[in-house]
Structure formats: structure tokens, C-alpha cells
Amino acid sequence: MTPFELQEPDTLAEAITLLDPDDPAVRPLAGATALMLMMKAGLFQPTRLVSLRRLDDGLRHIFIDERGELHLGALATLSDIERSALVAEHAPAVTQACHTLSNVRVRNVATLGGHLAHGDPHMDLPPLLLALGARARAVGPHGERWIDAADLFVGYYQTSLERDELLSEIVIPSPEPDTHATYVKFTALSADDWPAVGVAAAARHRDGVIVDAKLAVSAATERPTRLPAVEAALRGATVCADTIESAAEAAARSVEPLADLRGSSAYKREMIRVHVRRALVTVTRS
Amino acid sequence: MSALRQIAFTLNGRAVTADVAPHHTLVEVLQEQFALYGARESCAQGLCGCCTAIVDGRAVSGCLYLAAFADGADVVTIEGLADRNHLDPVQEAFISCNAFQCGFCTSGFILMTRQLLEQNPDPTDDEIRHYLSGNLCRCGTYPDIINAVHAAAATLHKE
């Protein structure tokens, strides 16, 4: 790794002033796991990193507010989230996704904020947060704003965050009663690899009819992507094999999978079809 | 620009200081400044666990962990497990089960096994495989490692 300057500010406000809206060689640093991989590979040569680990506001909170919304601090580690009883109760699909996300040592250090802000389409939680209708709180020099998870990921390793904006927390709204959500991770190289395809689904059905459905795919695509047309077709449809099969087919046709060492575009398209089907079967089981 | 800074931390129960640059990793500092070679870099990307160290009670990959982050922390390496006369029960179990060949991966597996047994004193084979999935043994001693984890669990139950 090439040398750089490391700042460890005590407050969020100070951290923001140390960032530079115009300089890509200055970046925030949380668990450092993703940035270390890039720096070791020579893909990123920072001049200054602004560590968030000493922030006095902590930003490691996990709580449910009076409206039943789950708040996850941006500096909560993936292990904190994996082991939280509140998360298991409120968003069990998130707990489930954390179990197979990377390995124990990475989860012990990696933070939710870093996981999302990296904009890496191969991360496991973004598609699930899309399907759960989550939003992110971002703080910058001019105050804070809320970003819908669906608007956070704008391209390959690209988010809608400004260079001098920091994620402070993620909020998962209280699910409608009887909503079932799941994340299906398909790995192609080894069982505990990064995903080759990630599919997240959340749905609610009554009297055999789908009332609401949210669907997102990732890893094979350049960014985690909601599939609104497929969701619309599912709404009002009867829960049956045909409905699910045509939704899976439509999902596979609606994205442009990227070829890489985990598979060709055609192979990944087929895997999207298979795993969308599995995800929908899971969330429409009574 | 990358001036050395002094960090102070506890290393295997002893208060120590080290002069580190921001881009130094924990495994580099353990080796170069403390001559501790139990944590060693193999994959260098978080996958294999050969560089495992315990920081404030949690296992980390020393190859992806900035040494600067150890400032103020409690760091334990494989060298800190045994006292003068006794190996740790997990170390004993790995020996009695022949759970290594070359031994390059062993310090990581032993530290991870201790973490596992702290959280789950009586794991199943599947739970062991899952917890240790971030540790790789190129000699392929996995079946013996699973036996060793069970053996260590049994010893710890007796204690």
C-alpha cells in the first residue's frame, strides 16, 4: 500500500470538514475492509483517509423507534447487526443475510455504512434494503438529508453521496403485517464466495392473492436494482406456480447481467430466473 | 505525509508501544516490531485467516486491519495463549487430533476455535464448518480440525 495521511476526528462535523468535495483521493474510512482490498490491489491510492472510528456520537446504535422503525447506525458492524435480537425480530431476512456475508472476521470489523457507501454491486445487503424499503440518512456540510435506498446506488461503484457526505444511519420501516422477506444468495465459485447473483424479495398475500411485492436483484447487475414492472405484474396476481414462473422470466429478461469470472451474462440471466423463482416461492408460502 | 505516530496497546497482556505509519497493517507491526510471527500473511485479502488476531475480544484479519486501529486496544495473538507450563486446551486438542500438517494455518484456526467455543460451547459439525469457513488449510486437514474442535469443547466442558 502507498503511504497516506490518516485523520481520526472526534465529531461528525469535524469529519465532514476534513473531507474534500472535489478530491477523489480523500475518503472516509470505517472498518477499512473494502478500502484495504482496493489499496492493496493498487486500485486506490489515497492522500488522506478520514477514520470514523473515534466519533463521539458512536453511530453504532440499533434501536426501534416509537413508530416501529428499525434504526441501524452507520458504524454498527455487520456482526453487531447479525447478533442483534432486535434485528432478528424486526428484519429476520437481514440476520439471515448476515450469516452468509463474507466471514466472521470481516463481519467483526466491516460497518453497515461502509458496506453501502462503497457502491459495490456484489454486496449482499443492498438488494435486501431495497426490498425492505429502507432509507439512509446522509450528513454533509449543509446539513442532513434522507436518501431512499433505491436512490443511493446509481452505478457501478457509484452512489448518490457527495464526496463530503457521510452516512449516519439506515432506517428500515415497520413492515406491513404478514409481510415475508428473504434474500437468496447464489455463489458460483465456492459456497462462501461473494454472490454471483443476489435476489431479495418481500411480499404480502391475502386469500391467495398477492397484495404487495418488492423485488431487487444485485451482483450480476451493475448496481442493485429494483424491478418495478415485475412488482406491478405480481400485485393482484394469484399465488401459483404460473405467476411465479412468469415473474421470474420477466425479471431475467429485464436486466443486463455483466459477465465476469463468476459466469457469462447468459448463465447469470438463467441464475436470476432460478433464484427469483426460489425467492418468490419463499415469500408467498403461507 | 505519512509520519510515524506512536500507538499504545496491550499485547498478550503486556502494555506496549509501537511507532507506526498510517498504512501499516497489524500483521506487519506484530512481525516487524514484536517478532511475533504466529499471525502471518498468506492470502492478504481477508479470506484465509492465517493472519488472525483478537482485538478487544473480536477476531480480525491482521492483513486488513490498520495498525493505527490497535491504538488503545487489547490485542491477543497465538503467542499469548499458553502460560509458561500449559498450552491452551484448544492448542492441546489440535495436537492430540493431529489437526495440522505444515501448521501454517494453525494459529488462525486455533484462535477462531476459541472464539467459536466462547459463543457456542457445543457446536455441531455444520456450525463448526460455517464458523470456520473464513479459514483455509491448504494441507486439507479439515476433518481433523473438526475433531479437534469437538475435543476442545469436551475439555472445556470438564473444566
Ligand SMILES: Cc1cc2nc3c(=O)[nH]c(=O)nc-3n(C[C@H](O)[C@H](O)[C@H](O)COP(=O)(O)OP(=O)(O)OC[C@H]3O[C@@H](n4cnc5c(N)ncnc54)[C@H](O)[C@@H]3O)c2cc1C
Ligand atoms: C474477504 C472478504 C470477503 C467478502 N465477502 C463479501 C460477501 O460475500 N458479501 C458481501 O456483501 N460483502 C463481502 N465483502 C465486502 C464487505 O462487506 C465490505 O468490505 C464491508 O462491508 C465494507 O465495510 P467497511 O466498514 O470495512 O468499509 P470501508 O472499507 O471502511 O469503506 C468502504 C467505502 O465506504 C466509504 N465509507 C465508509 N463509511 C462511510 C460512511 N459512514 N459514510 C460515507 N462513506 C463511507 C469509504 O470511503 C469507502 O469508499 C467481503 C470483504 C472481504 C474482505
Ligand code: FES
Ligand atoms: S492473510 Fe489475512 S486473511 Fe489471509
Ligand code: FES
Ligand atoms: S496445516 Fe498446512 S495449511 Fe493447514
